[in-house]
Amino acid sequence: MTVRPAPFRPELVAPGTRGRPFVTALAAEELPPGALRRVTFGDLDILLAHTTDGIVAVDDRCPHMSAPLSFGELDGCIVDCPLHMGRFDLRRGEPVRMPTTGGLDPDGRSHPVWSPPGREPKLDPPGKKSEVRKATRVRRFRYYPVRIRDGRIEVALPA
Numbered sequence: 001m002t003v004r005p006a007p008f009r010p011e012l013v014a015p016g017t018r019g020r021p022f023v024t025a026l027a028a029e030e031l032p033p034g035a036l037r038r039v040t041f042g043d044l045d046i047l048l049a050h051t052t053d054g055i056v057a058v059d060d061r062c063p064h065m066s067a068p069l070s071f072g073e074l075d076g077c078i079v080d081c082p083l084h085m086g087r088f089d090l091r092r093g094e095p096v097r098m099p100t101t102g103g104l105d106p107d108g109r110s111h112p113v114w115s116p117p118g119r120e121p122k123l124d125p126p127g128k129k130s131e132v133r134k135a136t137r138v139r140r141f142r143y144y145p146v147r148i149r150d151g152r153i154e155v156a157l158p159a
């Protein structure tokens with residue numbers, strides 16, 4: 001099995017990681033295809049995902065409300081968040097299914113609260129909580145550069 005880093009959009013690199021030294025995150029054998037793992041450096045939690053494109057390292061925080069995605073499921077390059085059922089594409093750094101709470105997508109488009117198919121649209125009760133949900137924007141992922149050396153997955157951490 002060849003383990004390789006997955007390509008990512010250069011504009012989504014985590015700030016402060018360019019040119020930084022790489023540090024060992026995990027033995028490659030501990031991240032088989034389809035696996036998600038959290039690795040922690042100080043107060044920085046990183047999600048390692050073995051996608052069909054290769055190894056991805058992003059913050060282990062859902063781009064919606066920061067739930068740890070390492071508790072979710074990986075399907076190809078799509079990771080499911082266990083908290084509000086959002087689905088995110090680790091290849092593009094974009095949502096493929098908005099969280100059930102609704103809110104704003106990365107481009108600022110507004111999405112209503114999710115309702116089951118065939119049911120009346122769910123009404124969001126008025127109040128501050130509802131306003132906060134509507135104003136919560138899904139972010140794009142930030143990617144940590146990855147390399148594979150001597151059977152180890154290494155990541156570049158910010159300064």
Ligand code: FES
Nearest residue numbers: 062065081084086
């Ligand atoms: S925290 Fe992940 S979908 Fe809401």
